[in-house]
Amino acid sequence: MADIDKAGVSQAENVSNKPRRRGCLGHCAKFWWAYLIAVIVIVVIVVPVVLLVAVPKIAQQKIDDAELSIDSIIITDTKSQNMTMAINSVIKTDGSVHADIAGFDGVMYLEDVEAHTPFATIKFPATTADAFQTVNISQFLPVENMEALTTFNTWLLANETLRVTVLGDTTVRVKGIARDYPVTFKKTVTMPGLRMLDGTVVKPTSISLEGDKNGNNFLADTEIPNTSHFTFDLGNVTFYTYVLGKDVGTTYIDNLVLRPGINKYKMRATIDNGAIIDVLGQKPYCEQGGVLPFQIRGKSSVNHGQPLSYFADALGSANQTVQIPIGAAVKASLNVVIPCGGLGGGGKKRAPTLLSF
Ligand SMILES: *[C@@H]1O[C@H](CO)[C@@H](O)[C@H](O)[C@H]1NC(C)=O
Ligand SMILES: *[C@@H]1O[C@H](CO)[C@@H](O)[C@H](O)[C@H]1NC(C)=O
Numbered sequence: 001m002a003d004i005d006k007a008g009v010s011q012a013e014n015v016s017n018k019p020r021r022r023g024c025l026g027h028c029a030k031f032w033w034a035y036l037i038a039v040i041v042i043v044v045i046v047v048p049v050v051l052l053v054a055v056p057k058i059a060q061q062k063i064d065d066a067e068l069s070i071d072s073i074i075i076t077d078t079k080s081q082n083m084t085m086a087i088n089s090v091i092k093t094d095g096s097v098h099a100d101i102a103g104f105d106g107v108m109y110l111e112d113v114e115a116h117t118p119f120a121t122i123k124f125p126a127t128t129a130d131a132f133q134t135v136n137i138s139q140f141l142p143v144e145n146m147e148a149l150t151t152f153n154t155w156l157l158a159n160e161t162l163r164v165t166v167l168g169d170t171t172v173r174v175k176g177i178a179r180d181y182p183v184t185f186k187k188t189v190t191m192p193g194l195r196m197l198d199g200t201v202v203k204p205t206s207i208s209l210e211g212d213k214n215g216n217n218f219l220a221d222t223e224i225p226n227t228s229h230f231t232f233d234l235g236n237v238t239f240y241t242y243v244l245g246k247d248v249g250t251t252y253i254d255n256l257v258l259r260p261g262i263n264k265y266k267m268r269a270t271i272d273n274g275a276i277i278d279v280l281g282q283k284p285y286c287e288q289g290g291v292l293p294f295q296i297r298g299k300s301s302v303n304h305g306q307p308l309s310y311f312a313d314a315l316g317s318a319n320q321t322v323q324i325p326i327g328a329a330v331k332a333s334l335n336v337v338i339p340c341g342g343l344g345g346g347g348k349k350r351a352p353t354l355l356s357f
């Protein structure tokens with residue numbers, strides 16, 4: 001206490017020595033109490049206003065102005081009720097505020113599906129407000145809402161682009177201020193979809209009359225384009241297979257992992273030969289070398305015994321048309337050309353008989 005008093009006195013002496021030299025200082029010394037009150041007013045009113053109103057507003061503004069881009073999402077270890085999801089993303093800000101953003105749980109939902117039901121919750125790690133920040137997340141993802149996840153997968157499969165919103169509450173700590181400000185992180189990202197796997201190519205490699213040990217009589221190489229930024233582990237996938245509206249069998253692709261870009265896989269199928277021969281004998285297919293429009297639609301997706309309904313139902317939501325040069329494959333494998341009107345001119349009935357040799 002004594003030291004403080006002494007300091008006060010010596011300061012008062014210093015002040016009282018100076019005013020004779022300069023008018024302003026004299027004024028200041030005389031009205032020091034007015035300045036003191038002004039300082040107190042600033043401290044008591046302005047600082048809290050800045051801290052409680054302005055800084056949070058700026059913090060929220062900076063979060064709102066930040067840009068989120070998602071470079072890739074990788075879904076692995078898929079099980080019926082959970083999976084592993086890795087997201088590589090970048091958050092861009094103008095870098096003008098030095099701040100730490102606390103980690104938070106952000107939900108993801110489809111912006112254009114009104115209920116905005118989340119299909120996933122991402123655990124965002126703590127980040128800074130640096131101008132360019134890579135945020136890589138890899139986490140266990142339980143299925144919270146099967147319907148919302150299936151709808152998301154359906155949109156991702158069918159659409160050219162889709163809008164996904166990431167929403168979460170977090171706090172920001174601005175450098176130099178020992179306070180956490182609550183902010184809302186809300187970003188809508190437009191992602192490329194899979195466009196119904198449009199451009200899928202199926203090149204038959206072998207057709208046989210009798211099936212192999214799996215009962216498959218049709219083998220092919222397939223190229224499946226993935227225009228999205230997603231990688232999916234779909235496991236063993238089967239498809240309903242139609243020609244001109246008729247169910248002609250089942251198509252299988254084993255251990256299917258769809259990555260961005262062209263995916264090359266072996267495909268096998270159990271096909272009703274008679275039905276195919278029938279269609280090959282019809283116009284216009286018999287006239288253009290037997291390229292048939294197949295329609296395929298997802299039936300099941302099973303990964304190491306775990307049925308993945310969120311993929312199977314999405315793949316089953318629509319038909320995908322693939323033109324398959326099956327006439328040429330029949331010629332190459334069986335050395336048979338199906339003329340217009342079918343085998344032996346009267347075709348329809350004889351074809352299956354002929355092929356059951
Ligand atoms: C993930 O889901 C499967 C069922 O699909 C379940 O058997 C397994 O226990 C789940 N894993 C965890 C860690 O919850
Ligand atoms: C994030 O992942 C990408 C792609 O795998 C990688 O290039 C990058 O170095 C990672 N960044 C960090 C900070 O881990």
Ligand SMILES: *[C@@H]1O[C@H](CO)[C@@H](O)[C@H](O)[C@H]1NC(C)=O
Pocket residue numbers: 242244245246295297316317318319
């Ligand atoms: C797919 O095509 C088949 C045969 O044309 C048809 O029966 C089925 O209703 C179609 N499914 C969908 C979901 O469009």
Ligand SMILES: *[C@@H]1O[C@H](CO)[C@@H](O)[C@H](O)[C@H]1NC(C)=O
Pocket residue numbers: 235236254255302303304305
């Ligand atoms: C796919 O099926 C084969 C044969 O039944 C099996 O050996 C393999 O483990 C399955 N793969 C997956 C990913 O389930």
Ligand SMILES: CC(=O)N[C@H]1CO[C@H](CO)[C@@H](O)[C@@H]1O
Pocket residue numbers: 112154155158159160161162
């Ligand atoms: C915006 C948009 O194109 N949405 C479509 C995405 O795909 C689903 C499923 O096919 C459609 O229902 C949406 O209209």
Ligand SMILES: CC(=O)N[C@H]1CO[C@H](CO)[C@@H](O)[C@@H]1O
Pocket residue numbers: 199225226227228229260261262
């Ligand atoms: C991100 C990515 O690799 N996209 C590719 C998806 O597949 C198409 C081919 O169909 C490529 O053109 C894209 O570059």
